[in-house]
Amino acid sequence: MAETGTSAARSDAWGVWGGNPPRNRGRQPGELETDQLTIAGEQLPSRLILGTGGATSHAALEAAIRASGTGLVTVALRRLDPGAPSLLDVVERCGVRVLPNTAGCYTATEAVRLAHLAREAFDTAWVKLEVIGDEETLLPDAVELVTAAERLVEDGFTVLPYTTDDPIIAQRLADAGCAAVMPLGAPIGSGLGIRNPHNIALIRQKVTVPVILDAGIGTASDAALAMELGCDGVLLASAVTRAEHPARMAEAMRLAVDAGRLAHAAGRIPRRLYATASSPTGGLPW
Amino acid sequence: MQLVVNAVTADVDDAATIADVVRDLAGIAEPRGVAVALNGAVVPKASWAETRPADGDTIDVLTAVQGG
Structure with a gap:
């Protein structure tokens, strides 16, 4: 693994970086393992989907994919550079599935065309549908997005649209037949976390398909919050690939997604204005 | 003929044919994870060997790259 600066104490505690930490301590064994994300009838081994964009090398990316525990990674489709090393070799070595995206498309027509090319290239009908409004914010163009989603669903695709945090648009996408909806927490690559947690919770309440928080994650607590809000999964790229130590952050994200999922299922205490003592109020010696 | 590849x-x-163009570009006959657009x-891959582009056609040969 390309990770550097790992302390001996850390290695002793958890074996080797990227190896599995003691997952079952303090809870019933198998709870997370049996609580799996299912999209379009297919079970995924992890609730974390890793974007591959931004990695400094294929070696760093491979280490991050392994440490993340993900079973699904996004890729983009671009003109072939015969001299470039194959990204699909990395994907194959890691034993993960490919989720092609339509990044770089600004209209429904472009996105539909790229999705069809991706289906031909990778032999998968799954697509992360992106239709971008402008290059400064990279925010989704909701109108073009819904149009593209409708067309691709009709063409037999399993559509996972990257969308705004607008519950109404999310509902429109679900109604169009999308297999999941993927609202943003904040603009792509911004690391700003979840700017409108209320809307994410509303989207989770509104649609019946899986909700994957996509874009804006900066660090592990953002991923945990997404899961605590009820999201079914998290898709992130830059937070891992552009971290100082990508594999270490990938492992942090894996743990955060698990922690957030458990916390959501555990039923948090209500927020109160005043303190509620947890120690007995009687029995003091005065 | 002239193509824009x-x-x-x-x-x-x-x-x-399209198959010839792909092989010349990629260096191998049937590269994995590749799609072709003609104009x-x-x-479809199954049609590469029979599809003959015309002079002036635009061909894009695409594959996977890193992307979120």
């Missing part, structure tokens, strides 16, 4: 003008044999329209 991945935005570069190329002189190719008049009898060349913007998808050409």
Whole structure:
């Protein structure tokens, strides 16, 4: 693994970086393992989907994919550079599935065309549908997005649209037949976390398909919050690939997604204005 | 004939098929994870060997790169 600066104490505690930490301590064994994300009838081994964009090398990316525990990674489709090393070799070595995206498309027509090319290239009908409004914010163009989603669903695709945090648009996408909806927490690559947690919770309440928080994650607590809000999964790229130590952050994200999922299922205490003592109020010696 | 392959003008044999163009570009006959668009329209792999582009056509040969 390309990770550097790992302390001996850390290695002793958890074996080797990227190896599995003691997952079952303090809870019933198998709870997370049996609580799996299912999209379009297919079970995924992890609730974390890793974007591959931004990695400094294929070696760093491979280490991050392994440490993340993900079973699904996004890729983009671009003109072939015969001299470039194959990204699909990395994907194959890691034993993960490919989720092609339509990044770089600004209209429904472009996105539909790229999705069809991706289906031909990778032999998968799954697509992360992106239709971008402008290059400064990279925010989704909701109108073009819904149009593209409708067309691709009709063409037999399993559509996972990257969308705004607008519950109404999310509902429109679900109604169009999308297999999941993927609202943003904040603009792509911004690391700003979840700017409108209320809307994410509303989207989770509104649609019946899986909700994957996509874009804006900066660090592990953002991923945990997404899961605590009820999201079914998290898709992130830059937070891992552009971290100082990508594999270490990938492992942090894996743990955060698990922690957030458990916390959501555990039923948090209500927020109160005043303190509620947890120690007995009687029995003091005065 | 002249084709525009991945935005570069190329002189190719008049009898060349899409399969020939892909092989010349990629260096191998059937590269994995590759899709082809002829003048913007998808050409399925099964049709590469029979599809003959015309002079002036635009061909894009695409594959996976890192992307979120």
